[in-house]
Amino acid sequence: PILYQTDTKTEEGYPGIPRTILVDASHGQNRYGWALEIAPGAQITTYIHPDTEEAMVIVEGQLEAVLGNEVINLGPGDAVLALVGVKHGFINRSGENAVLLASFPKTSFQRVAADS
Numbered sequence: 001p002i003l004y005q006t007d008t009k010t011e012e013g014y015p016g017i018p019r020t021i022l023v024d025a026s027h028g029q030n031r032y033g034w035a036l037e038i039a040p041g042a043q044i045t046t047y048i049h050p051d052t053e054e055a056m057v058i059v060e061g062q063l064e065a066v067l068g069n070e071v072i073n074l075g076p077g078d079a080v081l082a083l084v085g086v087k088h089g090f091i092n093r094s095g096e097n098a099v100l101l102a103s104f105p106k107t108s109f110q111r112v113a114a115d116s
Contacts, residue, residue, distance in 0.1 A: 003023060003027060005020075013036055022034055022101075023103075031105060031107065032107045033103040033104070035059070035101050035102075037097060038100060039092065040093075040095050042092050047089065047111050047114050048088075049084065049109050050110050050112060054088070055079065055102070056088075063075075066089045066090070067088050
C-alpha cells in the first residue's frame with residue numbers, strides 16, 4: 001500500500017520526543033516503523049529487544065549512538081542495526097534537531113531497559 005504522512009499518528013515515543021507511526025499492523029503489514037524527532041539535548045536511553053532486531057537510519061541532524069559497548073557520532077544516511085539483545089540508544093548533543101527512522105520486522109516486541 002501507499003502510506004501518506006497525512007494519515008499517520010504522532011504520540012510521545014520517549015519523554016519529550018514525538019514519535020510518528022509510519023507502518024504498523026493497521027496497514028495489514030507484519031512490520032512496525034516510526035520516525036522520531038529528537039531535539040537538542042534529548043535522549044533515548046539505552047535498551048534492548050530480547051525478541052527482535054531493529055534497524056535505524058539518521059535522516060537529518062547528528063546523533064551520538066550507543067550500540068553494544070560502542071559510542072559513535074552519526075549523521076544523515078548513517079544506519080544502526082541492533083541485533084537481538086544488543087543494547088542501543090541515542091542522544092542529540094548538537095544544537096540542531098535530528099530525525100531518526102526505525103524499523104522492526106514484526107509488530108509486537110519487547111523493549112527492556114539496559115544498563116548504561
